[in-house]
Amino acid sequence: MNGAQRIPILKVGRVLVVPVQVDMDDQTVIGLQERILAELERTGARGVLIDISLLEMVDSFIGRMLSDIAAMARVMDARTVVVGIQPAVAITLVELGLELRGVDTVLNVDEGIKLLREEFGADDDDDERDEEEAELQGEWHSFGEPRHQA
């Protein structure tokens, strides 16, 4: 539970943005799943955007968590997109035999936001929210570049 607290859940408009920036142990993964669902209930958000561009590995446990979050969020009338899977991670996932069932994946955060916006329409936007979002997106690109090891 302590570990899970390190991963922020940001509310941007009607989307919960979850930038995963550290390698997570299993308890952190479970804790994060529970916190996302609690935040969905608390805020009435309609979308969940999970940024895993900094994750250097997705094993079957983390893959299952992503599928489970998408399924549970759907029951709560919210859509989940996973953004920024590194190519090496994507290749390994497929070889491992994981399909990430029910999870929409997009290349970057902009595409993810666009997809979720299309899902619940432009009516939900207001100026204030757009400013807030622009600010957050700016910050997040600064640490959103995938790291590559030589």
Added chain:
Amino acid sequence: MESRAIRLESEHDIVVARGEVRAMAVALGFSLIDQTRLATVASELARNIVKYAGRGRVIAQAAEHADGRTGMRLIFEDSGGGIPNIEAAMRDGFTTGRGLGQGLPGSRRLAHEFQIESSPERGTRVTVVRWR
């Protein structure tokens, strides 16, 4: 030849194991994709030990092929109760726990060599090798 043992006793040790294995793969000159494959195998098989046997260890070592290629060998050992039906455990989607059943068959696909020995008396040893 470079070799090190990493103990597997808690969930946190799974994170340590995959980190150490990746670091060693980097040092051995593996490509980014191979680093990711090796770290993922380490995570899957380390979790099996922590989840099913409770404790064990992984030995990570540099390996050399007869044809001169270098590689990495990972030996996962525990003295738990063994795997009752290895054939079933190697099938995609087979699980006795909460997992997805991808750990063993998936790990075999990520490695070039894969060997599993298991008995109720001696526990389980899984050896995987990936060549550069």
